[in-house]
Amino acid sequence: MQALRVENLSDDLSGVSLVDMAVPERAEGEVLVRVRAASLNFPDLLMTQGKYQFKPEPPFTSGLELAGEVVEAAPDSGFKPGDRVIGGNKTGAFAEFISLPTRVLSPLPSGLSFAEGASMGAAYVTAYTGLVELCGLTPGQWVLVTGASGGVGLAAADLARTLGAKVIAATGVSSKCARIEELCHPDAVMVSEGRFREQVAEITGGKLCDIVFDPVGGDVFDECTRCVAFGGKLVVVGFTSGRIAGIATNIPLIKGFSIVGLRAGEYARHFPERGAAIRAAVAELAEAGRISPAIDRALPLSRWREGFEAMANRELVGKVVFEPGS
Secondary structure, three states: OEEEEEOOOOOOOOOEEEEEOOOOOOOOOEEEEEEEEEEOOHHHHHHHHOOOOOOOOOOEEOOOEEEEEEEEOOOOOOOOOOOEEEEEOOOOOOEOEEEEEHHHEEEOOOOOOHHHHHHHHHHHHHHHHHHHHHOOOOOOOEEEEOOOOOHHHHHHHHHHHHOOOEEEEEEOOHHHHHHHHHHHOOOEEEEOOOOOHHHHHHHOOOOOEEEEEEOOOHHHHHHHOOOEEEEEEEEEOOOOOOOOOOOOOHHHHHHOOEEEEOOHHHHHHHOHHHHHHHHHHHHHHHHOOOOOOOEEEEEEHHHHHHHHHHHHOOOOOOEEEEEOOO
16 A cells, blocks of 8 residues: 655655555454545644654654545444544554554544545544633634634634634635635634734624634734633644744733633543543534535645645645545
C-alpha cells in the first residue's frame, strides 16, 4: 500500500514522502480498515515540524482522521467486513489501510459521504467539547469564533448556530468572508484585524460575547480578551497564528471572565464516558442533517503536498481531504 511517511522533522515538508509499505496486520482488539478518505488537520502539519504537543518519533505515517470500509474484524468487535466507518488516531490515517482499536471507530452517519465523514470527527468533536461540554452553550448566547475559515472554526460556527446561539464568524482574510457566510450562515462575518472590539460591540448591541472560541492565538487572542462579556468564557483552542499569547491575570479578574483550555482528545481520555457521549451527540446531529462538514478540496494522496501547502499558506475555507488509492 501507499502511505505518507514523516521520515524526518522539517519546517518545509522535506522530511515527508509517499512510500510503498506492507498493509498492516490486524492486531488483537483492532479492526483493519480500507481508507477511502482522510482529512488534513492543523496538528498533522505541526507534527511534520515537531511543533505539536504530541511528538511522535519519526518515522511515522501522518494523519489523524479517516473514513473507510472495514476489511477485517473480530466477530465480537461490533463490526463486520464492508461496514462504513469513521475513526481517528494520533497518526496513520494517510494510507490506503490502517488497523485501529475498536474503541476509536464508529459507524459513518447515514447521508454523509466518506469525505464528509472524514472531515467531521476532530472538528465537530472539538467544537462540541468546547462550546457545549466546557462552556454550557445555551440558545441566544453570543459566540465569537475566530479562524472561522478553518475546519475547527467553521465547525464551531456551524454548531453554535445550529444550537441556537448568535454567531460572529471572524477571519483574517477578507476574501473568505462570502464563503464563510455561504457555508455556516452566521449572524455576522468580520475581519479580525487590529482592534475589532468595537465591531463586536456594535454587532452585539454593546453586550460583547458570552463565549469566544479562539483557534488563532497571538494578536487575535490579545484582542479577544476585550471581546468577552462579564462572566463569559474565552476558549483557547490553538495557536495557528504561530504565537502563543500571554495574558496579565488582572484582565480576567477585572472583567470577570474565565479562560478555558480545550484539548478534546485529552478531555475524552480523562473522561471516556463523556467523550463517548460527545461523539454520540455529534453523530446524532449529523444523522439528522443539522451539521454539515465543509470541504475545501478533495485530492488524491499523491497530491499531498498541495494540501499541506494550502493549509500552511492559509488558503483554505474548510477541510482538505485526501483519497488514498484514487
